[in-house]
Amino acid sequence: MSEYLVLLVSTALVNNVVLVRFLGLCPFMGVSKRVDSALGMGLATSFVIVLAAALSWILEHWLLAPLGLGYLRIMTFILVIAAVVQFTEAVLHKMAPNLYQMLGIYLPLIATNCSVLGLPLINMQEGHGFVTTLVYDFGSALGFTLAMVIFAGMRERLALAKVPDTFAGTPIAFVLASLMSLAFMGFSGLNFK
Amino acid sequence: MIAAIVSLTLLGAILGLALGVAARKFAVEGDPLIDEIEAMMPGSNCGQCGQAGCAGAARAIAEGTAPVTSCPPGGKGLAAALAAKLGVTLDLSTVVDEGPKLAQVSEEICIGCCRCLKVCPTDAIVGAAKQIHNVIREACTGCGNCVERCPTEAVAMRPVPVTLQHWVWPKPESTAAA
Numbered sequence: 001m002s003e004y005l006v007l008l009v010s011t012a013l014v015n016n017v018v019l020v021r022f023l024g025l026c027p028f029m030g031v032s033k034r035v036d037s038a039l040g041m042g043l044a045t046s047f048v049i050v051l052a053a054a055l056s057w058i059l060e061h062w063l064l065a066p067l068g069l070g071y072l073r074i075m076t077f078i079l080v081i082a083a084v085v086q087f088t089e090a091v092l093h094k095m096a097p098n099l100y101q102m103l104g105i106y107l108p109l110i111a112t113n114c115s116v117l118g119l120p121l122i123n124m125q126e127g128h129g130f131v132t133t134l135v136y137d138f139g140s141a142l143g144f145t146l147a148m149v150i151f152a153g154m155r156e157r158l159a160l161a162k163v164p165d166t167f168a169g170t171p172i173a174f175v176l177a178s179l180m181s182l183a184f185m186g187f188s189g190l191n192f193k
Numbered sequence: 194m195i196a197a198i199v200s201l202t203l204l205g206a207i208l209g210l211a212l213g214v215a216a217r218k219f220a221v222e223g224d225p226l227i228d229e230i231e232a233m234m235p236g237s238n239c240g241q242c243g244q245a246g247c248a249g250a251a252r253a254i255a256e257g258t259a260p261v262t263s264c265p266p267g268g269k270g271l272a273a274a275l276a277a278k279l280g281v282t283l284d285l286s287t288v289v290d291e292g293p294k295l296a297q298v299s300e301e302i303c304i305g306c307c308r309c310l311k312v313c314p315t316d317a318i319v320g321a322a323k324q325i326h327n328v329i330r331e332a333c334t335g336c337g338n339c340v341e342r343c344p345t346e347a348v349a350m351r352p353v354p355v356t357l358q359h360w361v362w363p364k365p366e367s368t369a370a371a
Contacts (some may be wrong), residue, residue, distance in 0.1 A: 059204070063200055063204070067196045067200060068196075069196065069197050069200065072197055072201065075201070076204065079201070079204060079208065080204075080208070083208040083209075083211070083212055086212050087211070087212060087215050090212075090215050090216055090219040091215070091219055093219065093221050094219040094220075094221055097221070
């Protein structure tokens with residue numbers, strides 16, 4: 001049990017998918033202007049990440065590996081991810097129309113979010129078991145949501161701050177993201193003994 | 194090779210089937226009134242009403258947050274039709290309607306800057322850099338976006354010239370005002 005807890009913390013904080021691995025930067029910069037939409041985006045992406053990772057693991061171990069089709073891995077995963085994103089879109093449209101409106105174009109763009117494809121590939125590379133895969137991806141998704149919400153909160157504050165004209169808008173957001181990334185690098189000193 | 198083709202085809206078919214079932218199960222019943230109003234709008238998403246496209250305008254009109262007269266390209270005809278549909282009384286004298294107008298490029302002033310092409314929602318303006326532009330009348334919806342964009346005021350909205358193809362017998366004055 002404790003090893004899963006360690007895995008959760010290490011994926012959410014130490015190896016944060018956005019700020020340390022630099023995957024999935026598109027929604028991180030795109031949907032982080034308001035906290036509530038950032039939280040919605042984080043949760044939708046989390047749902048897709050965990051579901052896609054579980055399906056990818058099953059496909060990899062029950063279909064691709066027995067048939068020796070390892071070279072089709074990326075294509076298969078993309079197929080699965082696209083289907084899961086479509087499914088999420090249908091569910092969100094039904095369950096949370098406001099969130100659906102707010103996320104707009106970024107919702108179908110989850111399909112091209114590289115963290116969603118990257119995490120299953122990392123799982124295969126490191127040879128994780130099924131439960132480990134789930135915990136690993138849940139932790140990463142948690143880290144993604146956390147980074148999104150913190151970043152959106154800071155950008156909301158930043159909207160009120162006096163920023164030099166040259167830096168106003170996206171440039172200062174990039175500076176902010178790099179500083180936040182620097183802060184998250186500090187977690188690599190965590191010791192679990 | 195065959196295993197790859199068969200397995201991926203099967204996978205695609207299964208996922209497609211699952212998505213189809215999900216689409217049926219999570220279908221969203223939109224307000225039919227909004228759809229009907231949207232079908233009546235010009236559909237060029239020109240944004241002159243201040244809403245996000247014709248779908249947004251249709252929603253606002255159906256909810257009553259926007260007046261039925263808020264669509265400038267639709268003019269008097271659309272306002273009257275919407276008022277009849279929604280059962281609102283409408284004072285048509287407040288609606289400015291100078292008849293249908295289409296964009297026209299003055300060839301002697303156009304400098305071929307290509308700016309008007311980019312703002313046209315229906316791609317009705319043809320032309321290339323440093324070539325004089327022209328408007329395809331069949332495609333122009335008369336939204337007027339290009340007029341604001343033109344740096345030399347070469348684009349203007351002109352009343353549609355009456356040709357044999359679309360001349361109609363004028364209606365009697367009393368019904369035309371209603």
